[in-house]
Amino acid sequence: MLSKASNIDEYIAGFPPDIRTALDQVRATIHKVAPEAEETISYAMPAFRLQKQVLVYFAGYEQHIGFYALPSGTAALQEELSRYKTGKGSIQFPLKDPMPLDLIARLVEFRVKETLEKVAMKKKKA
DSSP: OOTTOSSHHHHHHTSOHHHHHHHHHHHHHHHHHOTTOEEEEETTEEEEEETTEEEEEEEEOSSEEEEEOHHHHHHHTTTTTTTSEEETTEEEEETTSOOOHHHHHHHHHHHHHHHHHHHHHHHHHO
């Protein structure tokens, strides 16, 4: 992996083919669910922003894809995520299994809704 990727293409290009494939699938799923979200690199990981708010991060590792839907996303789908190793806001999807793209899509959908509600509340207060 490149230690200082300046964009998601560079980030993904730094991995072996099997990990690149999984990262590309995750990236495409996020784009499908949140086409208006912007790609960026944050904390040295691929991230997507919506209205200047981070939706999700993801990252490649030797044995898994890390997906970071922030604590709220992980908590919202806790039951569906029970078969995966999780932490506060993090999920590990093993590379030995197909990427659970439907589950990733639901996580992104949750985060889009949550982010848009948060932005709307800020605008109301302003």
